[in-house]
Amino acid sequence: MNGKIAKAACIGCGVIGAGWVARLILAGVDVAVHDPSPDAERVVAEVLANARRSVPRLLDAMLPPPGRLHFAPSIADAVAGADLIQESVPERLELKRTVLAAIDAAAPARAIVGSSTSGLLPSDLQQGMTHHERLIVAHPYNPVYLLPLVELVGGQTTAPETLARAQAIYTALGMKPVIIRREIEAFVGDRLLEALWREALWLVHDDIASVTEIDDVIRYSFGLRWAQMGLFQTYRIAGGEAGMRHFLQQFGPALKWPWTRLMDVPDLDDALIDRIARQSDEQAAGLSIRELERIRDDNLVAIMRALASRQEGHGWGAGELLRQQEATLRNGSPAKPLQLVSGTVPAQWIDYNGHMTEHRYLEVFGNTTDTLLEHIGVDAAYIASGHSYYTVETHIMHLGEARQGVRYDTTTQILHADDKRLHVFHQIRNRDTDAILASAEQMLLHVDTEAKKAVSAAPELIARVTALAQVHARMPRPSAMGRHVGQR
Template identity: 75%
Template sequence: MTKAACIGGGVIGAGWVARLLLAGVDVDVFDPSPEAERVVGEVLANAERAITRLVDAPLPQRGNLRFAASLEEAVSGAGLVQESVPERLDLKHRVLQAIDVAAPADAIIGSSTSGLLPSDLQQGMTHPERLVVAHPYNPVYLLPLVELVGGQQTSAETITRATEIYLHLGMKPVIIKREIEAFVGDRLLEALWREALWLVNDDIASVTDIDDVIRYSFGLRWAQMGLFQTYRIAGGEAGMRHFLHQFGPALEWNWTKLMDVPDLNEALIDRIASQSDDQAEGRGIRELERIRDDNLVAITRALAAQQGGAGWGAGALLRQHEQALRDGAARHADPADLLTLTSGNVPEEWIDYNGHMTEHRYLEVFGYTTDALLEEIGVNADYVASGRSYYTVETHIMHLGQAIAGDSYVTTTQILSADDKRLQVFHSILNRETQELLATAEQMLLHVDSNAAKATPAPEAIMRRVTELARTHSALPRPDSVGRHVGQRRS
C-alpha cells in the first residue's frame, strides 16, 4: 500500500495520519474544519519526536501529506480509507456511504469508531463487505493495539487484508470474535471509569488520588502483563484456579457501583474539571502529550530490553517491527565501495548524564554492524548453529563526534585484510543527515570452531566472498586512523 486516505483530522484522525506517514505511506486528508491542518501538523510534530526516540531501526522515507478539497479527492487511489469522524451514527452513515461510492473497488474501509456496531455502520453501503471497525488507542502513533471488528456483511478477506495492513504499520491487530458495543478495550475502561466517577462524586478521592492509585500500582503491572496473567501470578504456585477460588466469592460483595452511573450534573462536572485543572499544573495539551509520549517510549523500550533483548509484550512487538524495518531497508553491498549495512535512530536510553550517546552504545552499534557484515559473507544463523562463527578478538574505538536522542545514524564498513582465519575490518558511524563522522572502530575477527574451541580456516564459500571484498576494498583509501594506539597524537 502506497497511499491511504484519512477522513477526519481530529485527535484520532491526526494520530492515524502520523502513523501512516511515518510508515512511508502517502496520506490524503479531508476534514472541513479550519483547524484541521494545524491540529494534524502539531500531532505529526509530536509523533516524529516520539518515534525517533522509540524505534532503533531505519525508518522509511516519510510519506507525502496532502489536504484534499473534498472527500472524493482524498480517497482517490487509496488502498486504505480510515474514517475518524465524530461518534454520531447519522454522520457516520453519510460519510461511509460517500467513501463507499468514491473509493477504489479494492480499498479497505476502516472505521475508528470506539463503540458503534459495524453492522449498523454498513447500512446503506453498496459494498459493505469491505468495511471493518479498526479501533485504535490514543496516541495512535505510539500505542500499537487496533481492535478489528467485522460486521454481519464483512468478508473474511477484508479481515485478512486489514490485519496485514495494520501489521505492516507496526500495530498489534486483535480480531474481536463477535461484534458488541464498545468492543473489548472500551468496555473494560468503562467499568473503571464508572467506578472512578462514583469515587469523586461521593468525595472518597480526588481525580489526582485516583490517577495516583492507578499509575503507582496496577497500571505498571498492566503495561507488561495485562489482567489475567497478573492474577495468575497472584494465585501463587497453584495459579489461576487457586486465585479464582480464593477471590471469586468477593465478587458477590457489594463493593462497586458498576451498574450505576452518577448523575453528571454541573456540580460534579465542575468538581472534576477543577481538580483536573489543578492536576495539570498549568501545562498545555501539547506539553502533556509530549510528557505522555516520552513516558510511553521509555516504558516500551524498557520492555524491549527484557528477555535478553527479545522484548516482552509491547516491547517484543517493537523488536519485531524494528527487525522488519531493518529487513526492508536497502543494504548497499557493492564490493567496489564501502559497505553500508546498518542504520537507525538513537533511542533515549542510550543517552548519558551529559545528554549525549554513551560510550558502550557505540560498541553496541559496531556489534550490530559486524553481525550485518557476517550475514553479508554467509555467516548466518544456520551457520552459527553449526558451531562455527567469527569471534571479535580486538577492537579499537575512536569517539569523534556526539549524537543525541533521535539522531539518525548509518554505519559503513571496509575490509582491510583477510586470510582463511582472520578478518580485519574498519567500521564508521556517521550522522545520516549531516554525514558527520561520529566514531570509528578497527576490529580483528577470528574464524572459530566452537566445538573444537580453536581457530579454524573458513570454508571456501565464505572465503570467496571475503576475498572479493578484501581485494576490491584494497583500492579504496585506507583510513588514516588504521593501526593507531590509544593516546597516539593525531598528525
C-alpha cells in the same frame, strides 16, 4: 499475506484521525487527508511533530522514508487510489453513515474502509453502503502512532477476506490487530475502560478520593502490571504457585461483595462536573495539552523500550512487538547511509578562491556528528547525566568545490560500534548533482565527562547504535576508509 500498502486516506482529523496520519506517514505510506475544519492542517502538523519526535526513539531500526502528506479538497479526491481508508469523524451515527456512503461511492474496489468508532456497531455503519462487505471497525487507542493495539470488528455483511486483509495491513504498520469475535457495542477495550470510569466517577462523587489520588492508585500499582501482562495473567500470578484456579477460589466470593457500583452511575450534574474539572486543572499544574502529550509520549517510549530490552533476547508484551517491527524494518529495507544535515553554502563561507573555505567543511561534519548523536539518543538529558561522545580522530578529504548557493546534504555510514567506540564515515554531497564534495572518517569515544575517561555507553544506546551498525555493514565499505594523507 503481504499487508504493505502505498497510499491511504484519512477522513476526519481530530485527535484520532491525526494520529492515524502520523502512524501511516512514518510507516512510509502516502496519505491524503480530508477534513473541512479550518484547524485540520494545524492539528495534523502538531500531532505529526510529536510523532516525529517520539517514534524514532522507540525503534532501534531505521524508519523507512516518510510518506507524502496531501490535504484533499473533497472525500472523492482523498480516497482516489487509496488501499486503506480510515474514517475518524465525530461519533454520530448519521454523520458517519453519510461520510461512509461518500467514501464507498468514490473509493477503489480494492480499498478497505475502516471506521475508528469507539463503540458503534459496524452493522449499523454499513447501512447505506453499496460495498458494505469491505467495511470494518478499526478502533485504535490514543496516541495512535505509539500504542499498537487496533480492535478489528466485522459487521453482519463484512467479508471474511476483508478482516484477513485488514489484519495484514495493520500488522505491517507495526500494530497489534485483535479481531473481536462478534460485534458488540464498545467492543472490548472501551467496555473495560467504561467499567473503571464509572467506578472512578462514584469515588469522586462520594468524596472517597480526588482525581489525582485515583490516578496515583492506577499508575503506581496495577497500571504498571497491566502494561506488560494484562488482567488475567496478572491474576494468575496473584494465585501463587496454584495459579488461576486458586485465585478464583480465593477471590471468587468477593464478586458478591459490594466492591463496585458498576452500572449505578452518579448523575453528571453541574456540581460533579465542576468538581472533576477543577481537580483536573489542578492536577495539570498549568501544562498545556501538547506538553502533556509529549510527557505521555516520553513515558510510553520508555516503558515500551524497557519491555523490549530483556536480556534473554526477546521482549515482553508490546516490547516483543517492537522487536518484531525492528526485524522487519532491518530485513525489508535496503541498507543506506543516514541522511542527517541539509543546507546551502552562504556567502560568508566563501574564501579568496571562490569556494567554501577549509574550516567550514569541518563545521559541517561536526554538525553531522552532533545530529547523529541526537539520532542515537545522546540528547541534552543524556549529556546532563555526565556522559557523551568525544571525537578523537578525524580525516577529511576535499573532493569537489562548494561555491556560494550550492545546496548540500550530508550522509553517515556507521563503520563500527561497540560499548565505547563509534567509527563513522561522513560525506557532503551536492544535492543537485549528487557529486561528492568532501568525506570525513571519524573515531569517537564514549566518555564520562566528569572523570574525563572512556566508559561504556548506556545499554539502550549501545543497542541502538549496534543495530544501525549491523544494517550499515550490508553496505559497501567506503573506498576512502582508512586512508592516510598523501595516499593515492
